[in-house]
Amino acid sequence: MHADEPRLGPDDESRRLASVTALVNGVVFALMPLIAMLVAGELAPSNIVRPQDAAPVWLVTVWTWLQMWTAILPLSLIAGWRTFVHARRWLLARQHTWRGVLEAVICGFLCAMPILAPGIVTQPTKAPPYILVYGGLGAIIGLIVGLVLRTAALSTLSLSGRLA
Numbered sequence: 392m393h394a395d396e397p398r399l400g401p402d403d404e405s406r407r408l409a410s411v412t413a414l415v416n417g418v419v420f421a422l423m424p425l426i427a428m429l430v431a432g433e434l435a436p437s438n439i440v441r442p443q444d445a446a447p448v449w450l451v452t453v454w455t456w457l458q459m460w461t462a463i464l465p466l467s468l469i470a471g472w473r474t475f476v477h478a479r480r481w482l483l484a485r486q487h488t489w490r491g492v493l494e495a496v497i498c499g500f501l502c503a504m505p506i507l508a509p510g511i512v513t514q515p516t517k518a519p520p521y522i523l524v525y526g527g528l529g530a531i532i533g534l535i536v537g538l539v540l541r542t543a544a545l546s547t548l549s550l551s552g553r554l555a
Contacts, residue, residue: 402483405479405482405483406479408478408482408548408551409474409475409478409479409482410475411547411551412474412475412478412544412547412548412551413471413472413474413475413478414471415543415544415547416470416471416474416540416543416544416547417467417468417470417471417474418467419539419540419543420463420466420467420470420471420536420540421463421464421467423536423539424456424459424463425452425453425456428452428455428456429449429452432448432449432452435448466498469498470540473491473494474491474540474544477490477491477544478544478548481548482548489541491537491540491541491544492534492537492538492540492541493537494537495533495534495536495537495540496530496533496534496537497530497533498533499529499530499531499532499533499534499536500526500527500529500530500533501529502529502533503525503526503528503529504522504526506525507521507522507525507526
């Protein structure tokens with residue numbers, strides 16, 4: 392550090408670290424579907440019949456992921472923004488909470504609701520089991536996403552803190 396360089400205050404430093412963490416989590420969130428699809432493609436049975444001139448499975452997977460960007464980008468931005476909020480709280484107040492993971496569980500549950508909405512509206516008496524099963528699956532996926540993002544955020548904050 393040179394003598395003429397301005398020194399970062401604790402608030403500036405926490406904002407920088409929280410921004411880096413938010414960026415990392417936004418990217419991690421955006422890449423999670425691609426990684427899941429690539430792993431699922433590798434685990435798929437190898438005896439699937441495909442035309443000889445068909446594109447490789449990995450290329451089709453990446454193309455499909457790129458087509459999902461209209462849905463992934465807003466959710467990725469939300470994940471980054473919430474990471475920024477939680478990282479700042481962690482850096483400034485040293486509050487270690489699981490609120491981010493809980494938010495991911497709730498978001499997973501709520502993401503299932505638009506799919507179920509027509510059935511809920513037309514047949515509300517038959518809806519509770521579907522809400523429980525599909526909302527529960529969404530919540531479980533949200534839990535997994537939340538745990539991955541929490542791990543990525545804490546790792547990034549830990550590494551950034553050591554490098555700063």
